[in-house]
Amino acid sequence: MMIAYLLLGATLFALGVIGFITRRNLIVMFLCTEMMFQGIIVTLVTFTRFPLAGNPATLDGQVFALFLVAVAAAEAALGLALVVLLYRYHHTLDANSWRLLKDE
Amino acid sequence: MLLADGHTTLLSESLYATLPFWPLLGAIVAGLLIALRVKSGRGHWPVVLGVLASAGLSVALFFDLGTRFGGAEAPTESPIVAAAEAAEHGGGHAVEPAAEYGAVADGSHADGFTHTLYNWISLGAEESVEQDHWLAVNFYFDGLAGIMLLFVTLVSTVIVIYAIGYMRDHHGEPEPGYERFFAFLGLFVFSMATLVMAGNFVLLYLGWELVGLCSYLLIGFYFRRPSAAAAAKKAFIVNRIGDFGFALGIFSLYWFLRGHVQPGENPLDYEVVFRYAGHLASTEFAAGWSQATVVSLLLLCGALGKSAQFPLYVWLPDAMEGPTPVSALIHAATMVTAGVYMVARCTPIFAASEFALNVILTLGVIGAMLTATMAMAQYDMKRILAYSTISQLAYMFVGLGCAVPDSAVFHVFTHAWFKALLFLGAGSVMHAMGGVIDVRRFSGLRHILPQTYRTMLIGCLALAGVPLLAGFWSKDEIVHAAFERNMLAGVLMLITAGLTAYYTFRMFFLCFHGKLRLPDEAGEHPHESPAVMTMPLWILAIGAVFAGYLGVSFAGAPSERFLMLFSPHGYFHEYLHHSTIGHAHHGAGGLWLMYVSGGVALLGILVAWLRYGSAPEVDPDQKLLGPLFTLWNRKYWVDELYDVAIVRPLRGCGRVFYAMDNYGVDGIIWLVAGVPRAAGYLLHFVQRGALQTYALGMALGLAVLLLLWRWLATPLG
């Protein structure tokens, strides 16, 4: 069972990475970061449910995942506010239209 | 007041120790005037006052030391006046040499004493601080220092006053850089006094380099003129060659002596070094060379450079690019004698090495002949005088090489007066001729420059060695010593004396005799220089006549008085015996030489009169001597030889090293800088500001790290 859950968590994370790299819409990119969070939450809960030999059987992983959810909420709030602001400047959600970190 | 050991003195010892600092103070004030942009045309006053203070102190010191050495009663007349008379008239205050003679044992330099201002550098700790070898800032007072200070400060005073007039244009307005000039002069007097008074070799070296610096600054005074800048550099670099040896000499002294001195003694103090001179002489350094020989030859290098001796003399003629008072003061009367002073100061070491003495003698004879012949074919008045300076300095070296350093110092003393006079006279001519100094372009100047003419005549006679003038006495002593030591050297010195008289008067007649001829630059009505310039000429002329009598004895029985007149037993020598020179051995007799050398001098003048008395426009010597004249005129092509043999190879080396530095060393640096720069250039294509490219890079980087981790952490298979 454990392998199935871990594989799923890793796959969700990898798909989040791929989406973040390839999708150019800022909102979708944010969704992809949330997807990476989902992969991590699945992994954390898996390790809580199936503790490895020698590790204490506690609920710390789930608590950690809860904090992750809270941080994700904060990140989403700030990130979406920024997206709105950026959209007001350029009237586009294209990530490529923001290149201020360029070395001139 | 009391000197260290109870002698009554005029002024306190610590006041004498301030002697060098008055001109420095003046120079600083003059420098402040420059900094504050005060252009009043009176910028000379601080320096003049500073140098005057030094001169007053050194006169008093000279007198005080004389009292101390001679044990004579206090004079009845005013001491300053008496000492001044002693300096200028000679014999004004002569103690009984016959009584004193012989009473002073060899090594009477114990008469000197050291005045320590403060401890400067610790040369390494022994068990306790008291036993440290301290390098102190200390002054050494003895007969040699007294005499050197006397003429250095007096001649400086006269020349600084002369410069007040010289450094102005025809309207009496100061030249640009007027204050700067006087500031440098003040700095020079400070440096020279430090050099002469120094009580250890490091302080001597300090003063030595300081005068070199002043010389550089003053030769390059007209630094906008390329030739002046080049001459300044040449002087500095040639001196550096000699100073390198000098520094090595000091190092080796320290090296040889540090293991032998007592705790608390500084192995570079004069007192200590000369106490251990015997040790240096008796210790072998390598294959037949005693330590004394090694030290002597290394120190000699410095002396050759500073005193412009063969083979390092080439800078001095070029140094005439500086203003004439500088030529007179630094490059004729004082600084160039520093080498002679140093060798004389180190007599205990040099005297312990027969080989070193022979080297000095040989170089001196070569230099004297060589430069005297060069002087015969020059037309630039200042250059003729420059070559004669080298030639006269070579005389002094011959004296040193013949182990009669007191005679050499005597010649230094007399030479300072008449050579300064000659240069200032040349400056006066130059001033009147609008800067022209080529003797072919004017003649008959006696009609318009009567004061200059008369004083120059006195100077030329003194330089030529005409009997009863200053140059005669001192030169004769040296020639005599040369005959005593080596017949060939004596004969050559005698011939050189004749040549000296000849070329001196060749210049003199070409300049002042014949019919009046003026260059265009002189303007409509060239006139005699102002009193501020002619008065110094006359003061120096008095010195040029009478300075020699300081070394002549008037004592003794009436029947012997005539003979004693021509023996080097005067007050001057007696005074000098109370120094590190000690009691030099002079041969007896020599009366015949007086007649011969006087005759040679007169003969030289006579020949010059016959050939140049009418100041012919075409040089008769050029026709007579032909290629030899060209050889002399081109100075034996020594400059060119040096250029080919030394300067060009060195420059080639420099190019090679430059290339190594520029492409080799710098190349490595550029490589170090260039690799990151190239990497940055390559990476800057990635740095596009695109967020997702960065994310891709991060993900790929993480993948690579994980790959590496797996590959390294997991054994294969």
Next chain:
Amino acid sequence: MPALLVTFLVLGALGLFLALPGGRRCSNLLGWLLLAAGGACVVALLVWLISGGAELGWSIGLGLVGLYAALRVITHQKPVYSALYFVLLIVAVTGLLVLMEAHFLAVALVMVYAGAILVTYVFVIMLAQRPDPAVYDIRAREPLWGAFTGFLLLALVSGRLFTGGEPAAAEALEPALGPSGTVEAVGTLLLTQYIVAIQLVGVLLLAAMVGAIAIARRQVRPEADQSDIAEVAR
């Protein structure tokens, strides 16, 4: 690494590369076929490895639903649909959490994500989305590099689960079960051991809220020049 897993990774990478929006309609279909084949591979691998009953069935089913939803999130050309598929993903993950007896977390996830975050997303999409599809939605950026990198990472991580063809850890097949994350158990833990952390998270959320309001209230001129952009970036 089992061959089925390698096949899954390769097929997944290729399929995702083709399925990503790139204006190639025919290749999209091929990509989905490859992805389906990859999914079949991984299901076969799990069934072969794990002998389980209904729980395995539930978990594989929910997992496939989640994976499909995730793929649709990153491949769909319309952001609204991406967001809605993300809700589906949340639902699938919640189901898995319930299977793993993380009840508290499951409820929290549904409330926070589906209830709060996704609503915000939909609002923003409505604010910022134009009616016609934008070019940045229908053309993916470097799909090949993205798919390669993502699946390389996945390969490196999932490869650790296996030693040779076998699972790396013995417990992976017959694990000891940990405590169940009931509301009581997790709530007790949060309010005792993690009381300071939970307060800090509250502060963090407050700060984020204030910051979001401050940023979003800023008045900007449309089509601002570069200096203004620089100011905002700062």
